[in-house]
Amino acid sequence: MGSSMKYLIFGAGAVGCYVGGKLAAAGADVVFYGREKIAKTIAQHGLSLSHHHDEAVHVPHPKFSTTLDGLHDPDMILLCVKSQDTQAAAEEISTHFPPSVSVLSLQNGVDNVPLLREALPGRTILGGMVPYSVTGVGEGVFHQGMDGALVFEQDPVAAELVEACQGAGLDACTSPNITGVLWGKLLINLNNALNVLADMPLKDQFRQREYRRLFAALIREGLSVLKAAGVEATGSGKTTPKRVARLFDIPDFVFYPLSNRILKMDPKARSSMWQDLQTGRASEIDHLQGAVCRLGKKVGVATPLNDKVTHLVNQAFADGVSPALSGRDLREQLSKMD
Known part of the structure; x- marks a missing residue:
């Protein structure tokens, strides 16, 4: 049974497609937002998620958009853009989604959450950590090359995401010290x-x-x-x-x-x-x-x-x-x- 929450993968590259794809395969309501090149590839081949020792998962028809216009409001945005694109992403989020939509950063670096909180006041902003690399190997296939558990900043909303991730075969937990993580x-x-x-x-x-x-x-x-x-x-x-x-x-x-x-x-x-x-x-x-x-x-x-x-x-x-x-x-x- 998938999560009742609606997720938007903002910046559906390798990590976003992998995490979002696993959630979608488990029945969660997931929309991917990303570049036209990835959208065309996934439209042709679907989304396949491989792992270096687990069985591969395939999502034949994921919901992928190259625009935010007309999208229904998600409950949570999983932000997966590169750190240098965080400011621009925050501006798009502010324009298209109300403050009730929470944002969880799945980005490298330590500056993204402070930047998001300054740019998006009054909104729940949480930090997250992805411990492994994901590689796009072509034809809609994204490969997790090493082990590890996703870590999210401790919060009731994050706790529900942890449950959804675990149900989707993704190791995940929360931490009260996300800055240290x-x-x-x-x-x-x-x-x-x-x-x-x-x-x-x-x-x-x-x-x-x-x-x-x-x-x-x-x-x-x-x-x-x-x-x-x-x-x-x-x-x-x-x-x-x-x-x-x-x-x-x-x-x-x-x-x-x-x-x-x-x-x-x-x-x-x-x-x-x-x-x-x-x-x-x-x-x-x-x-x-x-x-x-x-x-x-x-x-x-x-x-x-x-x-x-x-x-x-x-x-x-x-x-x-x-x-x-x-x-x-x-x-x-x-x-x-x-």
């Missing part, structure tokens, strides 16, 4: 930039110790900033940034035997930022590394490694191609930027 996810997402520079599946990247050490160093730099700012990055479940930094810093002979148990992901999974580079979309680096660097300046903590990685990723996006560096080559290039 989002910062924890942001620190883990600092690897998105490294994956752009590596141009290889995440599992292959993590088998290179130099890449693991760089990832751990990025996290520790971020943790130093957060400590100075009085912010605790809690992460989700057992996946805390401190634990990840310790784990990824260990030698190969210790890491390799553990990797199959630790890295529960599809062998071909890559970061969302790498996908953005391939499709010519703008990078979210300013909302990931950029958030750490801005807060570092505010609290007086230097962030040289995140600064350098930001520069290299911006160059890759300007060139439209990854430099495809090994971990050792990247370490050497970063050392020359001092």
Whole structure:
């Protein structure tokens, strides 16, 4: 039995199509709002949702719109646009939907919820965290490449969404400290930039110790900033940034035997930022590394490694191609930027 709530997936890209598709397959009332290209693909092929170890789900005729005009008011908007598009999305929501419609952000970064609350006063705005990558692999197929539970800000409305997600086969829970969860996810997402520079599946990247050490160093730099700012990055479940930094810093002979148990992901999974580079979309680096660097300046903590990685990723996006560096080559290039 599907949820009685009506959902609008605002920004139906990979994550939006996957989460919304699972809800729709379980009987929930879901409308997808997104780009014309995705709309045409789904109209032709339907929506298929695959998982690296679960059975695939197919939604033959999802309700997809490329305009907000004429849509019935949903109970909740699941906002899935890129962080750089949040302001424009807030303006569209304000124009088309009354304050009774709540908004739950399923976006990377920590600035979206404050921005939405300022732009949409008097409306229930909640934070949310998606712990896994989703890849659009063509012909309406969206693939979840790793495990994890969705986390929503604690609220009665979110509790109903958790129930709907669980009924749809999506692990989900609420948290009273969504800020800590989002910062924890942001620190883990600092690897998105490294994956752009590596141009290889995440599992292959993590088998290179130099890449693991760089990832751990990025996290520790971020943790130093957060400590100075009085912010605790809690992460989700057992996946805390401190634990990840310790784990990824260990030698190969210790890491390799553990990797199959630790890295529960599809062998071909890559970061969302790498996908953005391939499709010519703008990078979210300013909302990931950029958030750490801005807060570092505010609290007086230097962030040289995140600064350098930001520069290299911006160059890759300007060139439209990854430099495809090994971990050792990247370490050497970063050392020359001092």
